[in-house]
Amino acid sequence: MKRFRSKEPYFMLAPSFLLLFIFLIYPLLSSFLYAFQSYKLTAPNDIGFNGIANFKAVFQDANFGMVLRNSFLWVVLTVGGQFVLGFILALALRKPFPGRNFYQAIVFLPWAVSSFVVGLTFRWLLNAEYGPVNDLLMKWGIIENKIYFLSDPNLALYTVILTMIWYGVPFFAIMLLAAMQSIPEDLYEAASIDGAGIWSKFWHITFSYIKQTIVLTLLLRTIWVFAAADLIYIMTAGGPANSSNILSSYMFMKAYATLDYGQASAIGLFFMALLIVFCYLFMRATKFEKAGNF
């Protein structure tokens, strides 16, 4: 009985480890194996190991450079935009005003909507032939010619980024607002007595108090945005001519349009390596283990 006692935690953990193994470790290992195989569902008779041919094919792919550049723009602009706007929104909502709860519910709404609905709605709004955005802009005389938001290769990616920013602002606002509301009011009172202005109150109290939250949400959000392919898939499917593909959506297309699991897994491994490097650098830079006291 005593021996059993000492092993009890392992028994208790066993089911969750089993589940983790089935749904996380096993797929991870098999995608690792796929990356070194010719694994196309369209050629089921030619499945077999082919060394690093998949990685070669991926890196020599003419689109790969553009896709990487797009991924960088996508992450920086989306997370940056969401953060700045989310911060402003949180600051605006911090002090009580009449109807705040109602207003808060409205502005947090996008977060509750499925990305599929968001994507379809924006695709329709921005449609050049029957979308209301172009129509209104023309009627108000702001533009002369239609803007082809989703079919112009120079605009398509930025259009999806704008949608993504709109979609993710509430996340930052919710997280930052929650952190701000935990700041004791007397700190501000004390600062006022000491003669601090708005700016130094913001910098020395608000900002430094919520720094940890900022670091954590930025990290989470970057990983999340980097891996999010759904809006791109719905709004442009990576087109026209791959101009709005990022790494994750490109991987998705490889796996589910070409059914080339080998190359998709190779992209996936590269993708994972990039994220691990990023997380490491980010945590070093923000001194994450010291809870963000940079």
Place this chain on the structure above:
Amino acid sequence: MLKKVTAGVLVGAMLTISACSSSNETKNGEDKGSSNKKVEISFVDVSPSPDRTKYFNEVIAAFEQANPDIRVKMETVPWDQAFKKLAMQGASKTMPDVVNMYPTWLNTFVPAGYLEPLSTRYDAWSDKDKLTNFVSGITMEELQRKVYKEIYYMPDALMSSALFVRKDWFKDANLPLPTTWDELFTASEKLTDPAKNRYGWAYRGSRAGFDQIFAYITAVTGGESYEKDGTSVLLRPEALEAFVRFTDIYKKGFAPKDAINWGYQEMVQGFTSGVTGILNQTTEVIATAKSSMTDDSWTVIPYPKGADGKRYIGASATWGYSVSAESKHKDESWKFIEFLSSPENNLKYSNALTMIPIFKNEDKTLAEGPMQGFIDTLDDPDSYLVADLGNFPELGEFRESFMDAEVQKYLLNKQTAEQTLKNLGDFLTKAQQKYMKDNPEVPLPHVTKPQMK
């Protein structure tokens, strides 16, 4: 304590096991059913729509009444995901018993061994002689037995390309309805008036858009898609000329700029909502057009003739019914396919979905209105059936992810027309020549004369 822990572990294990084995359980259930003389077969429809689902529900009810010991369970999968889903089901040996098969999928599924040969059953089928020559000669023999040595699907109906045009726009512009490609290009220019948000052509820039370009290219190559040695016709100089001429519809603005992202749904919408005047589509769109446009505003005209006075047209089985190689109830599955393919049910199906029936139309009571026009067009002595792109397994990759991205690069001025056709032609040539080496007995795709009688 011990009891509690064991119970916890057991519950956890059972949860995982039951989550992983639900598919096995249904199979066990089926086996139990067969010992009770009640068999359940599954059937998947790959292009569900309210009309189709209604038809299939009716026909399944009738089938179950006629065969009380067989039950049919219908599943559906949206068309855009159908190939992927079936490819995965095939790889994991969970394909439904009866599958709605798209003819070009055989390239992938037959070599992989996912489908059951139906030749002996088809040869013994009592309604075989009533098929049109098109079906018995081309669909069954040329496109199946000669290529795969066996027959793998029973066609559900035939589909043919046609032009949907805005009759009222042509009248306003004082233009005759086009009969040749030249007239068609002129018309698409004259009908365009961006100020009124009117464009000549419902251009398909994405998701199988290259098929539309290729339809015109075959009109200048005499319907052929390969030279005798397997070199793609895209490498011929006249193919380049045709490619530039067709894509000029988009580049010169006779189609909406947005059309570079248009697939099937958008181009049909573009036509029915009054943005574009000409739509190159297959017959099943008639039903959609009928329900959303007034009768005097549109009509369907035969495919245009090329410079040589001949009409090169694409026509094939829309879908077909196949039996999965993994099926445990092959006899029952064939019985169901036989029932779906009876002359009465086939006619009902074809009329409900505006497609061409697979049986001879001896007393001319079969097809209604525009459908007879399609049959007559195919029967016309000047009509020829274009060669297809071949049977090599890389065709899926070419169609799903390669061809449209290449053309889009040209449409966006990121690549020359010469380079685009070279990339496309080299891909096809390489794949076709490799296929010819591995399968010397399979004839090259070539132009044929359809016979509907």
